[in-house]
Amino acid sequence: MSTTMKNIINDLTKAFNTGVSYMMPTVVVGGICLALSLAGGDATAGKGMVVTNPFLKNLGIIGSAGFSMMIPILSGYIAYSIAGKPGITPGMITGFIANMPIGDNHVQTGFLGAMLMGILCGFLARWVKKWKVNDTIKTIMPILIIPIVTTVIIAMVYIYILVGPIGIIMKWLIDMLSGMQGGSALILGLIVGAMAAFDMGGPVNKTATAFTLALMAEGIYGPNGAYRIAVAIPPLGIALSTFISRNKWGSDDRRMGPSAAFMGLIGITEGAIPFAVKSLKTVIPSIMIGSAVGAGLGMVHGVECMVPHGGLIVIAAVNKAPLWYAIDMAIGVIVTAICLHILRPTIENNETK
Amino acid sequence: MKIIGVAACITGVAHTYMAQEAIEQECKKRGYDVKVETQGGMGIDNELSEDEIAQADVVIMAVAIGIEGQERFEEKEDAGRVLTLNPAEVIRNPTAIIDKAINLVK
Numbered sequence: 001m002s003t004t005m006k007n008i009i010n011d012l013t014k015a016f017n018t019g020v021s022y023m024m025p026t027v028v029v030g031g032i033c034l035a036l037s038l039a040g041g042d043a044t045a046g047k048g049m050v051v052t053n054p055f056l057k058n059l060g061i062i063g064s065a066g067f068s069m070m071i072p073i074l075s076g077y078i079a080y081s082i083a084g085k086p087g088i089t090p091g092m093i094t095g096f097i098a099n100m101p102i103g104d105n106h107v108q109t110g111f112l113g114a115m116l117m118g119i120l121c122g123f124l125a126r127w128v129k130k131w132k133v134n135d136t137i138k139t140i141m142p143i144l145i146i147p148i149v150t151t152v153i154i155a156m157v158y159i160y161i162l163v164g165p166i167g168i169i170m171k172w173l174i175d176m177l178s179g180m181q182g183g184s185a186l187i188l189g190l191i192v193g194a195m196a197a198f199d200m201g202g203p204v205n206k207t208a209t210a211f212t213l214a215l216m217a218e219g220i221y222g223p224n225g226a227y228r229i230a231v232a233i234p235p236l237g238i239a240l241s242t243f244i245s246r247n248k249w250g251s252d253d254r255r256m257g258p259s260a261a262f263m264g265l266i267g268i269t270e271g272a273i274p275f276a277v278k279s280l281k282t283v284i285p286s287i288m289i290g291s292a293v294g295a296g297l298g299m300v301h302g303v304e305c306m307v308p309h310g311g312l313i314v315i316a317a318v319n320k321a322p323l324w325y326a327i328d329m330a331i332g333v334i335v336t337a338i339c340l341h342i343l344r345p346t347i348e349n350n351e352t353k
Numbered sequence: 354m355k356i357i358g359v360a361a362c363i364t365g366v367a368h369t370y371m372a373q374e375a376i377e378q379e380c381k382k383r384g385y386d387v388k389v390e391t392q393g394g395m396g397i398d399n400e401l402s403e404d405e406i407a408q409a410d411v412v413i414m415a416v417a418i419g420i421e422g423q424e425r426f427e428e429k430e431d432a433g434r435v436l437t438l439n440p441a442e443v444i445r446n447p448t449a450i451i452d453k454a455i456n457l458v459k
Contacts, residue, residue: 018418021363081419252364 011082012119018081019118020274023074027274028259030066033059035266038309043317048309067270071099071111074277075118082122086129086142090121090150097155099201105167110202111273113162117154125150170207177211185222185299192223193230193295193332197287200234200269200276213308225303225318226295228267229329231310233294234287235271236264236329237336241286241344244337248344253278264333267311279344286339294332301328355386356454357401358413361420362440365393372415372440373399379447389413392420401425411454415440433457 037060041051051057075095079087098113109116128146137145173195180188195208212224242249242257249257253275263271276283301324307317318325358376362368373389380387390401403425406412412429414420414437429435436454443450 014417014419017363021365021418024364077419084419084423251367252362255364255366 015078015081015119015122016115016277019074019076019078019115020277022077023070023277024256024274026066026070026073027270030063030070031259031263031268031271032063033066034063035263035268037063038266039313043307043309043314048307049314068099070270070273071114072096074111075114075121078115078118079122079125082119083125083129086146086150087122087125089147090125090154091118093151094118094121094154094158097158102159102163103167105170106206107163107167107170107203108201108206109162109166110199110205111277112199112202113158115277117158120154120157121150124154166203170203173204173207174211174214177208178214181215181220181223186296188223189226189296189299190292192227192299193233193292194288196227196230196269196295197234197291198284200273205269209308216306216308221304221306221319222299222302224308225305225320225325226298228305228307228310228314229298229303229325229332230291230295231269232264232267232312232329233291233332233336234264234269234276235260236333237287237290238272238275238283238340239264240333241337241340245341245344247346248341250347265312267309267313269310282340282343286336286343289339290332290334290336293335294328297328297331298325303328354383354411354455354458355409356380356411356413356451357387357405357409358389359392359401359416359420359426360389360440360443361392361416361418363417365395368417368440368444369393372443375443375447376413376415376451379451383451392416397421410434410458411436413443413450413454414438415443 037051037056038049040053040056041049044050051060072092072095075098076088076092079091094117095114098109098117101108125146128149129141133141177188177191180191192208192212195204198204208227212227216224239257239261242254246254256274260271260275272283272287301321303318303325304320305314305318305325307314312326312329315322315325356376360369360372360376362372369391370393373391376389377387388401388405389399391398406425406429409429412426412435414435416437417439426435434457436450436457438450
């Protein structure tokens with residue numbers, strides 16, 4: 001490997017770590033507030049968890065605000081790590097754009113899109129910083145030129161070049177899933193589960209959501225049941241893994257385990273994101289396999305869920321085979337933890353106290 | 354010998370301060386002047402002044418993330434007096450790391 005390549009990889013690792021470092025408190029605040037709020041709600045058919053208590057409702061507002069901030073903070077500080085201060089604004093704005101629905105197909109790329117935005121903004125801002133300009137312009141470089149040039153270029157590249165193709169792929173996936181409806185329940189479950197875990201709130205996950213919601217509108221609740229099993233598995237599986245495979249996780253990650261478990265029970269897949277960002281290639285395959293297994297089993301057992309929300313808290317709204325709902329979820333969680341144990345390298349000299 | 358450093362880990366709760374302690378203890382044992390800035394969960398503590406940076410012989414960067422005020426160390430970097438590594442490495446083996454840092458001066 002050449003040294004420039006190595007430098008870039010070093011820069012990127014450091015950048016992802018920086019992003020996670022600043023994002024972590026936001027995930028915790030958002031996750032805990034949202035979870036407490038949802039835990040006090042009622043599972044209502046067709047609507048999800050409905051929270052009626054005014055105080056819990058307000059707590060829910062804080063939680064949602066935290067979750068909408070989480071993605072821009074991640075991308076903003078990824079860019080900051082690469083380009084310094086001038087990277088923050090472009091990173092945050094483009095990360096925010098990545099996390100909102102754009103165009104006719106409502107393309108949302110979630111945290112994976114935001115990570116890409118952060119990297120692109122970081123490198124572009126770093127390059128613009130090096131421009132040789134005269135002294136008058138130099139004074140306005142950090143507050144005017146760098147943020148505007150970087151933000152506009154990267155955001156436009158995203159909207160015009162990336163969003164279109166992603167939208168077409170999402171549409172194609174929905175058509176394909178609809179074609180499979182009525183075919184093999186197991187395979188449909190496996191695919192829906194893997195999609196739910198793949199990007200945790202990104203376009204693939206959103207496609208699976210859209211598909212199960214569309215079927216619910218037609219009175220078919222099976223795929224939604226399977227999908228709701230799947231969304232809880234990533235954070236729960238990772239949490240279980242941090243509890244049992246202690247030599248595979250650093251002390252930072254282990255400290256985040258309990259809060260991930262809590263979020264998993266409440267059906268908040270995002271609890272898994274901080275772990276995934278740090279190690280995409282061990283975490284993503286593990287949670288995809290675990291979620292696929294859980295959702296596949298759910299389809300086979302005929303689990304049907306009436307509400308568009310996941311986790312164990314909606315079990316009261318699982319109108320068919322609620323026991324299997326819990327068991328299949330547990331199996332998926334265990335499978336995830338086993339995969340993580342196999343895929344993750346053992347950390348040497350790791351204090352496991 | 355005057356050694357300064359910056360410590361910053363991902364969560365900024367434990368490793369940041371363990372790295373600071375490891376560097377300080379090892380340097381004091383050897384009778385060096387030492388000051389380590391920490392950029393942890395509570396923000397910047399024990400901040401290094403411009404003078405302190407200018408007078409330092411070696412800078413040890415025990416950082417896992419992008420830090421605030423990286424540009425303060427540009428001159429030292431150009432002079433080849435900065436040793437950058439992961440906080441965990443310093444905690445694990447401070448003696449070897451300080452030896453390595455001293456070698457930058459020679």
